Amino acid sequence: MDQTMNNNLEDALLEDGEAFHPGFSVDCVIFGFHANQLKVLLLKMKHAEAWALPGGFVYKEEDVEAAAGRILQARTGLTQVFLRQFHLFGGPARSQSGLNRMMLNARQLPADERHWFLQRFITLGFYALVDFSRVTPRADAISEACQWVDLKGVPALILDHDLILNKALETLRLQLNHQPIGYNLLPEKFTMPELQKLYETILGKKLDRRNFQRRMLSFGILKRLEERRSGGAHKAPYYYRFDQQQYQQALQDGLPGGW
Amino acid sequence: MDQTMNNNLEDALLEDGEAFHPGFSVDCVIFGFHANQLKVLLLKMKHAEAWALPGGFVYKEEDVEAAAGRILQARTGLTQVFLRQFHLFGGPARSQSGLNRMMLNARQLPADERHWFLQRFITLGFYALVDFSRVTPRADAISEACQWVDLKGVPALILDHDLILNKALETLRLQLNHQPIGYNLLPEKFTMPELQKLYETILGKKLDRRNFQRRMLSFGILKRLEERRSGGAHKAPYYYRFDQQQYQQALQDGLPGGW
DNA sequence: ACAAAAGTGTTACGGCTACACCCATGC
């Protein structure tokens, strides 16, 4: 899969990008949760100091959502994850000419002004929620590294990727009010304090233990298991698991509140 | 402005569409409110029975939001209105070949399979909220009519425009919980019952008079004027006006509710 | 034993719901 992408990009750079939908790309903000930190999967660009969101192009006749899924799978190895488009970034200033020209030069390809790769790109932002422990980050052809970065310490990003990232986070925070989220970011089994930490980290504020628990349970999407988690110090918290049936229902109906 | 669009489309059909960002379009769901009905502005296509959402293409170097604004202005004459992108529709099946081929044929233009106008188009959906009374619908070059249609009686639409319309409505309903809306859909001065009717129509359900009023006023974005509206039968309701200052603030902060 | 984490419960406040009553206007 990764190879496919590599070849296609190399080929495309030469072949005038005929395989792709023109002037259009997809960028993914992939969120993970680990060690009480909300993290994003970033790529370190070759031939540049800047980092970037995982992204790619859309094949002609390929569904846009499918393209995002393909890119996500290429970077994480995961399939079937929570993935939603949230905004299209189409400012005319977001031509990638500077960076992309460098990439062409690095490959000693002709950097004709009218090369498709130097044209203005419109990009659709997706955000994904994944189980950190199941991800094996893999760099793509134009990157020298792919790794998780704590949201608190995001380095300089190319183009408007910082804007995309911020918008994704904002969208995620709003979504918390409408839809249950934790399922996608946590392992199958997790404790209530873990779930709470996740929410606190996303929202950037502390929540009351008991109120949080009561509210969460009131949604009726959690199933408590047998105690366990004996390893930790202090009292052993229960494990919970999302009730798949109820969870899907809640995703559809939304959470209570509002009209 | 309208003429510009006409000419550009005609030119573009001949000139291989070099002026536009390729494979990309914008469609606008323009909502208005009149006679207790929520309405959408639709175009009746020439050479076809189907109706369509107002849409168009994006010039190279033109901001996507600006393009939507330009299209909106061309159809309604309005500028400075509430306009938000809400979803990108990019299924591969949404090639416009059937319809667009017809349009080319009608103009006796060459319908080469690889004509840019016959390629797959990705389209970004916008929804707009406008003051019905200030709109003068104007058809574009490819339409024989442009008019308001009650949401309850929307005719058959081309392509996936019904899907776009539904998604816009769904988005609007969700937005009601986060942001004050009425400002854009009503005249400067309006009565509380009118505002309520608007909400009821959007949501599709009845609301309690007093609770609605109390809640609305609690947002602190309304200013009551002198009584008036003597014309109608029965007791004269007060006029209200949105406090521009507070309204903008509420748009930023969002409405109470949630975490 | 003690500290820290986690389970469970209780109270008070505020917003929302569901009502009732009065006033104004046109027929």
Added chain:
DNA sequence: GCATGGGTGTAGCCGTAACACTTTTGT
């Protein structure tokens, strides 16, 4: 004067916020 629409007020319910106590576990 009666029907209809519109302004204003109030009691109950429920969810949330704020807070205390007990239980477990490792040191």
